[in-house]
Amino acid sequence: MAKIDLKKSAGFSLILENNELTSTDFVPKTMLVADIEDVRNQLLNQDLSYPETFYNKYLSLDQDNILDQKGLRLNTYVIPSNLAGIEYVKTRANRLKTHPKILEVLYGGGVIILQRYTEDGNTDVILTKIKRDQKIIVPPDFAMVLVNTRQSTLVVSEIYQKDLRHSASLDEMKGMNYYVIRKNAKQEIVRNPNYRDDSKYRRVKWEDLATKHSITLRTPIIKQILRKYEKFSWLFKENSPEI
Secondary structure (H helix, E strand, O other), rough: OEEEOOOHHHOOOOEOOOOOEEEOEEEEEEEEEEEEEHHHHOOOOOOOOOOOOOEEEOOOOEEEHHHHHHHHHEEEEEEOOOEEEEEEEEOOOOOOOOEEEEEEEOOOOEEEEEEEEEOOOOOEEEEEEEEOEEEEEEOOOEEEEOOOOOOOOOOEEEEEOOOOOEEEEHHHHHOOOOEEEEOOOOOEEEEOOOOOOOOOEEEEHHHHHHOOOOOOOOOOHHHHHHHHHHHHHHHHHOOOOOO
């Protein structure tokens, strides 16, 4: 795999090569490798042994503690193109209980699934395609899964209040309400039979939501935060925003 320069999308020096990230600017504190055992409980077919690695997650990228001093944390997911049986490779569902976060697609594309339980016991599911340079606001209490449905690597960053911790979600339900699979050379969305409600997923225009919260669509999030930090005060507020 040739070196791919992601600086234009990321807003700082970032190179993707052989499904690994390197940077001379924002360096991660550590990198986690999510293998099949980390994701197994949320797979359509839990008897699989391949692929061994599903994705890498680079944690706490920062330069001279600039983001840390602003109370923010930046992580980046690298999800290679692959299939787990008939299911596209994905991340394990996780969520922030009380606060929102911002996602930015730095390379590739795929599908994002967000899900939370409603007061009536049903599930509110958002399922949309995602593409390079897209900004996505994930509201509090939504579990999130990223799915790589393309033949290229999917790279997505997330930024949120640094004191928060993600919690794993939905192992008991074998993952989200929906799976994204490849069948007869086509992409399909299929229901997870462990859910008894008949909730249908909905779509969201991420561009409209981002604009509503003063996010400039064509400028990397890091640049926006460093230039006009006060515009992102809502990242520190509980139960905001709603979709």
